[in-house]
Amino acid sequence: MKLAEALALRADASRRAEQLRSRVTGSARYQEGETPAEDAAALLAEAGAVLDELESLIRRINRTNAATPVEEGSLTDALARRDVLRLRHGIVTSAADAAAGEGQRGFRQLRSELKMIPALPVADLRRQADDLARQLREVDTLIQRTNWEADLLD
Template structure:
């Protein structure tokens, strides 16, 4: 099985666990004299199976990511960390740009003038570079996912 296939299965397992959470919540309480929509014990057993499968997939994915090189000297785990921090950093820069480019209307010369403390154009340029870096890195990671066999 390819790493990308395992990632798809992991997402499916996570969705299944969330569905079981919701179904358990609906079956957790009933009015006296009524039956629950589903047997909570059966749902809990399904949950245990789904979580066990999810644990195994996550372990194998992590093992594969930590032992597979994306390119010389860079393992997939390190590339994933870089990609995640690029998203975070870009988000902060976008917040800064929005805050700095927010204009205030002055109705008279006596009102306080508000000025930006950063160069909005330069911040936008940095955001664009981060977006490009993210796309390039994500493409490399996706390619590796489809070319890498999942380790046991």
């Protein structure tokens, strides 16, 4: 099985576990004289099996990520780089938006109102955000390609 397939199975198992949690809590109590919509004990047992499967997948995915080489490190290193690039891009974009006054009134109604002046160079921040977005796309493409090439470890 390829790493990308295991990632899809992990996402599916996470969704199933969340759905089962919701169904268990919805069926955990019922009114006297009525029958519950579903057997809460059976749903709880099913959730336990799904979570065991999820734990196994997570362990194998993590082991594979740590052992799979990409460029200058492991796939785990590339994932960390992608996460930090996303955070950097978000911060720089937010700073540029705030300095540009986006989401705020862009003009004065009266001469007596104070004029707002940007404290940061908006154009430079936009260029920096574009560069970060490019780096993010490159790292993400590398990760996706590797996910489809790497075999999942046991």
